[in-house]
Amino acid sequence: MAGHSGTPELKFTHESLPQRVIFDSYAAAGHVAAEVDRLGARRPMLISTGTTIEVQGAVRHTEVVMHVPVEVAERARARAAAEAVDVLVAVGGGSTTGLAKAVALTTGLPIIAVPTTYAGSEATAVWGLTDGGGKTTGTDPRVLPRVVVYDAGLTLSLPVPLSVASGLNALAHCVDSMWAPRADPINRAFALEGARALNTGLPTVFDAPSDLEGRENALYGAHLAAVAFASAGSGLHHKICHVLGGLFNLPHAPTHAVLLPYVTALNEFAAPALAAAFGTPTAVEGLLSLQKRLDAPRSLRELGLNETDLPAAVDGVLPAVPAGNPAPIDRPRLAELLHRAWEGTDPR
Structure with missing residues (x-):
């Protein structure tokens, strides 16, 4: 018209x-x-x-x-x-x-x-x-x-702690795909369904590791997460995790698990639909509830990062921040995010 x-x-x-x-x-x-x-x-x-x-x-x-x-x-x-x-x-x-x-x-x-x-x-x-x-x-x-x-x-032989960390890594693909550089309605749809499947499957994997249905849901969700991520590109969350992994040799999946609620708290205003995948008022609440439910790692400190490493981490991450990140990022804001993730304090 x-x-x-x-x-x-x-x-x-x-x-x-x-x-x-x-x-x-x-x-x-x-x-x-x-x-x-x-x-x-x-x-x-x-x-x-x-x-x-x-x-x-x-x-x-x-x-x-x-x-x-x-x-x-x-x-x-x-x-x-x-x-x-x-x-x-x-x-x-x-x-x-x-x-x-x-x-x-x-x-x-x-x-x-x-x-x-x-x-x-x-x-x-x-x-x-x-x-x-x-x-x-x-x-x-x-x-x-x-x-x-x-x-x-x-x-089925993947130990529960590794299953949890790996599943939360997959969930990070879903979350980052909501606002990554090439995010669009199609990969957001994949990401939301992937997050829903992971939120359903991972607690079953935790409670009943030999239950095939829980594993299938988690694997299905992980595939959708990866497809969304492949299309949307690497957002702030993954940029941070890649820098920390390369500089300090932190374990890949647990690092994603720890950082996810902090980046989500920063950017969630740009993707309010994400909360529906968890059935909670906000996605951060859903992620924190899932972390607690799965007894997932909660701080960079417990992964072996030293507080004295944080300035170097900020220096490494800042040049990699995507230009289109919904929330503006400067050195003080990034330093605060990383310090809170290091301490494991409430991201809200």
Whole structure:
């Protein structure tokens, strides 16, 4: 109609990543074998620290290190070249998928990812490498796994504390996707449904670790979270966590779990719909309630960060703050946020 400008929120450009996703509990091994054949591969490299599943004729590579140090990536790349590998099969958490991505980044080899945690790296084209205390991240279509095989049965052995931390890491993908640089109505819809599923599944995982339904809900939510995050991009929360991980070698998932309510308290005014995923008046209340319910880590101090490290953390994070963050960020505000997260005080 002439003169009608439309709804501002419904003017956007959204890009969905090309990926085959299989969700089938207790069936990963068969699906992996079929997908290796479908890709026409003959020499797989199985990247895994355990023996969760076997891949016939695979070269096994077990050196997996958190945050993917450059030298670890180089050794994996050299092994893939020496063994004439033609497909990478990553079975494990975010560090395992991250190593496969580092190999794919320079070789172009396809990845079949079989996640055993809720990290979500398998659904993104984001890679990360650490070198000399700094973490470099980027986006490249070569690192997006061609196939993801989700088997909730493989998560049953994941200890409850790690399940909680990993699940809250996935929830961080949902929350950050509400206001990240490329946030749009489609990835917000994925993020809200992902947050709802995680809020439903994680308490069941905590109370009944062998209950498959809880694990399936958590894995489903983690996938939606990762898809939303892949589209929306990295917001303030992830920028902070990447800097802290690279500078101080803090554990990835617990760091996300600790910081999430603090960044949410800062930015929630820009995404009031997020509260509905938790069934609480505000999303911060829902997150704090879930943290308490899951006995999750509550402070950076308990993760090993020293108070004397905080000024260096502020120096590292400030240049990485996204320009479009809903709440303006300056040095004093960032320093206050990090100090409160270090103490574990109420983010409200």
